[in-house]
Amino acid sequence: MRLAALGARDFALEFDDVAVCARARAALGRCPHSEDPAWDPGALRSVAREGLARLERAAPADPRLAELLELWRPRAFRLAGREDELSKEEALRGRLELRLADIERRMRAAAAAGDDDEAERLHARYIELGTTYAGRVAASWRSTAR
Numbered sequence: 001m002r003l004a005a006l007g008a009r010d011f012a013l014e015f016d017d018v019a020v021c022a023r024a025r026a027a028l029g030r031c032p033h034s035e036d037p038a039w040d041p042g043a044l045r046s047v048a049r050e051g052l053a054r055l056e057r058a059a060p061a062d063p064r065l066a067e068l069l070e071l072w073r074p075r076a077f078r079l080a081g082r083e084d085e086l087s088k089e090e091a092l093r094g095r096l097e098l099r100l101a102d103i104e105r106r107m108r109a110a111a112a113a114g115d116d117d118e119a120e121r122l123h124a125r126y127i128e129l130g131t132t133y134a135g136r137v138a139a140s141w142r143s144t145a146r
Helices: 003-006 016-026 041-061 065-080 088-112 116-145
Strands: none
Touching: 003 016, 003 041, 003 116, 041 065, 041 088, 065 088
């Protein structure tokens, strides 16, 4: 969102800028008032493509942005509709991210419903899968640092 709205110059992980909020608001689905608002896939894809293009142009000249691109590559490419450009490992990391997000959502729902046993079971699964994900991210960073 931030890259699409403001570009890469003086990039900081800050999202309270009026232009960033306006881009996010435009990419939300019909009713952003629910507890967990949904994105409009078409609108989000457009923003993701624009932000990713800006990041790719800026990354070669800025090591911080190059690291950001490497870390967010699976998610950014999926959001931008460019999944076919990911390696098998990157695609797997992206699927793990989605599974972690789903488990987190289900864990919150179980806790809200008072189902402590299910929330604890999901928490254990989250830790297990999160450890796998963290190991893959670390391995990816080690391989690109060489």
